[in-house]
Amino acid sequence: MIVDDHQPFRAVARELLERAGYVVSGEAADAAEALDAVAADSPDAVLLDVQLPDRDGFAVATELAAAGDGPAVVLISSRQADDYGRRVEACGARGFISKSNLSAAAFAALLN
Amino acid sequence: MASTVLRASPSENIRGDPVLLLPVVVAAGLAVGRLGLHGHFSGMRVAADLALSWALVAAALAVRERPRWRRAGWLLATASFAVLGADLVWAASSALWTLGFLLAGLWAALLVHLVLAFPDGRPWSRVAQIAISGAYVATLGGQLVGAFVDPNTRDVLGLAPHETVAHTVDRTQQITGIVVGLVVLVLVVRRLRVLGGPARRAQGPLLVAAAVTASSAVFCLGSAVATDSVSSALETIVRAIAISMPLGIVAGIMWSRLRRPELSELVVELPSGAGGMRERLARALGDPTLEVVYQLADGRSVDATGRPVSLPDGTDRAVTAVTAGGEEIAALVHDPALLDEPALVESVRATAGLVLENERLAAEVRSQLAEVRASRGRIVTATDAERRRIERDLHDGAQQRLVTLSVALGLEATRADPAAAAVLSRAQDDVEEALVELRELARGIHPALLRDQGLEAAVEALARRAPLPVTVHGTVGGRLSDPIELAAYFVVSEALTNVVKHASATEASVLLEWETAALRVAVVDDGIGGARVTPGSGLAGLRDRLEALDATLTLESEPARGTTVRASIPCGS
Numbered sequence: 173m174i175v176d177d178h179q180p181f182r183a184v185a186r187e188l189l190e191r192a193g194y195v196v197s198g199e200a201a202d203a204a205e206a207l208d209a210v211a212a213d214s215p216d217a218v219l220l221d222v223q224l225p226d227r228d229g230f231a232v233a234t235e236l237a238a239a240g241d242g243p244a245v246v247l248i249s250s251r252q253a254d255d256y257g258r259r260v261e262a263c264g265a266r267g268f269i270s271k272s273n274l275s276a277a278a279f280a281a282l283l284n
Numbered sequence: 285m286a287s288t289v290l291r292a293s294p295s296e297n298i299r300g301d302p303v304l305l306l307p308v309v310v311a312a313g314l315a316v317g318r319l320g321l322h323g324h325f326s327g328m329r330v331a332a333d334l335a336l337s338w339a340l341v342a343a344a345l346a347v348r349e350r351p352r353w354r355r356a357g358w359l360l361a362t363a364s365f366a367v368l369g370a371d372l373v374w375a376a377s378s379a380l381w382t383l384g385f386l387l388a389g390l391w392a393a394l395l396v397h398l399v400l401a402f403p404d405g406r407p408w409s410r411v412a413q414i415a416i417s418g419a420y421v422a423t424l425g426g427q428l429v430g431a432f433v434d435p436n437t438r439d440v441l442g443l444a445p446h447e448t449v450a451h452t453v454d455r456t457q458q459i460t461g462i463v464v465g466l467v468v469l470v471l472v473v474r475r476l477r478v479l480g481g482p483a484r485r486a487q488g489p490l491l492v493a494a495a496v497t498a499s500s501a502v503f504c505l506g507s508a509v510a511t512d513s514v515s516s517a518l519e520t521i522v523r524a525i526a527i528s529m530p531l532g533i534v535a536g537i538m539w540s541r542l543r544r545p546e547l548s549e550l551v552v553e554l555p556s557g558a559g560g561m562r563e564r565l566a567r568a569l570g571d572p573t574l575e576v577v578y579q580l581a582d583g584r585s586v587d588a589t590g591r592p593v594s595l596p597d598g599t600d601r602a603v604t605a606v607t608a609g610g611e612e613i614a615a616l617v618h619d620p621a622l623l624d625e626p627a628l629v630e631s632v633r634a635t636a637g638l639v640l641e642n643e644r645l646a647a648e649v650r651s652q653l654a655e656v657r658a659s660r661g662r663i664v665t666a667t668d669a670e671r672r673r674i675e676r677d678l679h680d681g682a683q684q685r686l687v688t689l690s691v692a693l694g695l696e697a698t699r700a701d702p703a704a705a706a707v708l709s710r711a712q713d714d715v716e717e718a719l720v721e722l723r724e725l726a727r728g729i730h731p732a733l734l735r736d737q738g739l740e741a742a743v744e745a746l747a748r749r750a751p752l753p754v755t756v757h758g759t760v761g762g763r764l765s766d767p768i769e770l771a772a773y774f775v776v777s778e779a780l781t782n783v784v785k786h787a788s789a790t791e792a793s794v795l796l797e798w799e800t801a802a803l804r805v806a807v808v809d810d811g812i813g814g815a816r817v818t819p820g821s822g823l824a825g826l827r828d829r830l831e832a833l834d835a836t837l838t839l840e841s842e843p844a845r846g847t848t849v850r851a852s853i854p855c856g857s
Contacts, residue, residue: 181684187695191698252723255727272719275694
């Protein structure tokens with residue numbers, strides 16, 4: 173599943189993942205929508221933008237991790253990992269990819 | 285050149301003047317001497333009465349210089365008359381005897397009134413009001429009732445002479461007198477304890493005299509009740525002691541006047557530092573509560589340090605304006621009791637005018653400085669908010685679009701033919717470069733990490749990104765206010781930029797230290813030193829930003845001994 177409030181980016185990311193053979197279960201534009209969609213579709217992995225209009229991606233990742241056997245979360249942002257210090261490790265996500273470095277290979281590397 | 289405006293109004297204007305009674309009292313005194321022919325009268329008593337009466341006249345004259353004390357003047361003059369009036373009981377005529385009988389004790393009631401409504405004629409309290417009324421009822425009222433039943437043959441009003449009833453009336457008067465005397469004693473002692481400054485100086489002697497007189501009167505009446513007989517000797521002694529009351533009033537006025545020579549100090553010693561004049565004026569006027577309020581040209585009122593203050597409008601403080609060249613330059617806010625000494629206030633005001641004008645100019649400068657400082661702080665705050673907005677706009681707008689473009693270009697490159705793929709890849713590289721530059725720009729404008737996670741995390745990120753080894757020591761123990769975090773961050777960021785650009789250092793360290801009320805930041809390198817703060821440089825801009833927070837920036841940079849940049853940022857409380 174792809175969570176990002178920027179529609180053109182979601183479209184590009186979907187194409188990138190689908191071309192690599194992933195099935196994109198759905199898209200969400202904010203945290204509330206994302207949590208609903210995860211509950212409904214139970215995806216294996218979530219590509220989660222850090223900056224969302226309602227809550228930040230760290231809060232969503234923390235909530236998903238707390239639920240137990242939830243999806244693997246990969247955080248993305250147009251900022252760099254540096255800009256977030258230790259918050260990435262602390263929220264229970266698998267890892268962080270800077271949006272401009274997003275590729276199927278980077279995604280796969282974090283999932284395995 | 286200067287004039288005083290007394291804003292607090294003096295008490296009600298009473299027409300006439302007690303001094304007009306002076307000839308009458310003198311004549312009455314002489315008349316008593318001529319008429320004192322009947323029966324047995326005491327020479328000591330007449331002497332005491334004359335002395336008391338004349339002392340009361342002297343006090344009535346003395347209070348003329350104080351507008352607020354005019355009602356007291358009337359009471360003093362009337363009492364002086366009443367003292368002699370009571371002595372008519374020694375006159376041969378029955379009518380005069382009766383008049384003297386009616387007036388007996390009235391002087392004491394007038395003195396009770398004088399003290400408990402001193403100095404402006406308003407009773408101190410409800411209890412004081414009741415005591416005053418009690419004194420009049422016991423004396424005038426009691427004597428009137430007594431006159432109807434008194435068995436004395438010369439009593440022209442004695443329509444129903446009755447020994448027992450007359451005795452009961454006497455007894456009632458004496459007991460009422462004791463109660464009133466005790467109330468006066470308690471109220472006076474309490475008043476003495478709360479009065480301060482000029483009021484204590486002016487009223488203290490009278491109050492002490494009143495306490496002594498009230499005590500002696502209570503003793504005299506008590507002994508009359510206990511022994512069932514009136515001691516003429518004791519009565520004479522009470523009158524003699526009562527002389528201390530008018531003398532106390534005169535003493536209070538003299539005491540206040542004696543202070544005036546000290547005023548010359550005002551011009552001789554020029555005050556130093558903000559508010560030096562206040563201390564001096566407070567001392568000269570004997571009013572420790574005195575405040576000086578300076579009127580600035582723009583209409584604002586400030587104290588000596590330039591802080592805005594407002595003038596009181598109630599009656600518990602009085603305001604005396606000081607003018608120079610027709611312009612109001614300052615106001616003295618003081619104890620209203622000082623209004624009783626207009627000459628004193630006037631001389632202080634005239635003497636202090638010039639120095640006050642100087643202090644006013646100093647206060648004006650301080651006030652403007654404070655204003656400039658405050659506006660500088662507001663400008664920095666506004667700039668920071670603007671920086672934050674720009675950073676967010678860059679991130680949400682251009683950066684997002686470029687990122688999407690970059691990923692899309694990469695995606696297209698994978699499925700295009702080799703020639704097109706090469707072009708697309710180069711385009712993606714350009715976009716990547718633009719993104720890196722944009723990210724650096726945004727970070728320099730307002731670091732997102734600082735906003736989200738605070739100073740320590742942001743400084744650690746700066747250290748990690750630096751192209752030389754940078755270690756961070758110390759801790760700040762949590763979040764600080766936005767301007768302080770931002771200022772400290774820019775110190776580290778600017779210093780590290782300089783290290784990289786100019787210092788030729790092999791390593792650097794950053795020290796963060798939180799002390800009570802101040803954050804200390806130091807950036808130390810082992811480079812070539814010789815750095816200076818030059819106008820227009822990054823460090824100069826940083827110093828301006830820090831000064832807006834009352835913070836300091838120092839630079840130690842001996843050639844070949846490395847460079848240390850230190851900042852100390854006060855954090856309030």
